[in-house]
Amino acid sequence: MTAGGHARFCPGEEHGEIVFLTGSGLSARTGLGTFRGPDGLWAMEPETEQAMHAELLPGSLPMLWSVWGRMARIALDHGPTPGHRAIARLGAPVITQNIDGLHQAAGSEVVAELHGSALQAVCLGPECRWRATVVPGAGSRAEDHGVPAACPDCGEPTRPDVVLFDENLPADALELAVRLARRADLFVAVGTSGVVFPAAQLAPTAKAHGATTVLIDIDPPPDPALRAIFDHIIAEDAHEVLPDWERTLNQVGRSSFLDPF
Numbered sequence: 729m730t731a732g733g734h735a736r737f738c739p740g741e742e743h744g745e746i747v748f749l750t751g752s753g754l755s756a757r758t759g760l761g762t763f764r765g766p767d768g769l770w771a772m773e774p775e776t777e778q779a780m781h782a783e784l785l786p787g788s789l790p791m792l793w794s795v796w797g798r799m800a801r802i803a804l805d806h807g808p809t810p811g812h813r814a815i816a817r818l819g820a821p822v823i824t825q826n827i828d829g830l831h832q833a834a835g836s837e838v839v840a841e842l843h844g845s846a847l848q849a850v851c852l853g854p855e856c857r858w859r860a861t862v863v864p865g866a867g868s869r870a871e872d873h874g875v876p877a878a879c880p881d882c883g884e885p886t887r888p889d890v891v892l893f894d895e896n897l898p899a900d901a902l903e904l905a906v907r908l909a910r911r912a913d914l915f916v917a918v919g920t921s922g923v924v925f926p927a928a929q930l931a932p933t934a935k936a937h938g939a940t941t942v943l944i945d946i947d948p949p950p951d952p953a954l955r956a957i958f959d960h961i962i963a964e965d966a967h968e969v970l971p972d973w974e975r976t977l978n979q980v981g982r983s984s985f986l987d988p989f
């Protein structure tokens with residue numbers, strides 16, 4: 729299981745507070761793929777990437793609702809991966825770039841959604857506070873079926889609460905993320921490259937506040953910057969590593985888990 733015969737890093741009792749930072753790699757096996765990769769959504773349907781630019785609002789709303797609705801449905805139908813489930817069972821807070829709601833579906837309670845959520849609709853009206861939960865493919869609202877609608881409070885169009893290109897990250901999620909990074913004893917990046925924002929800022933923040941930093945990536949990029957940011961780089965499948973950690977930390981036998989994936 730370990731490359732080169734070295735013992736793979738595993739958290740111990742000294743890592744009281746574990747904080748995860750997750751990206752699209754963690755949800756890839758749900759069928760969502762990673763957006764940017766060669767098999768990603770944007771490679772298959774280039775026009776959908778177009779719609780991710782904020783300056784195209786509100787004309788892009790039909791495309792946005794249809795794309796995010798479809799993605800959210802795929803994620804919900806598949807459900808959380810073994811990685812999501814292990815993180816939830818560890819009771820660890822999560823900072824995520826994913827908008828698919830799978831950490832919450834797995835049972836994680838503290839989730840900082842840096843890129844928003846495809847399961848929330850918000851109003852385009854800058855002063856309007858209206859928001860609603862979306863139930864893709866199953867709810868009674870137009871948005872649930874990928875169709876744009878008007879805000880019931882003010883009549884402006886509604887949009888998915890996801891961060892588009894050229895938009896700022898939500899301040900409350902970012903604030904929570906920084907707070908979590910500062911208090912972490914162990915900071916673990918999973919399914920995200922680690923060298924771009926926010927990993928490139930959050931992992932060093934955690935490290936500067938005393939955390940051990942770990943990257944789990946089955947194929948880590950050969951970037952020397954990674955070695956400066958992360959104390960340990962585990963080049964293995966997170967869906968094997970995280971359940972192993974969880975079993976070790978919770979000291980239970982393998983036979984008691986019936987993970988369907």
Ligand SMILES: [Zn+2]
Nearest residue numbers: 851856879882
């Ligand atoms: Zn409104």
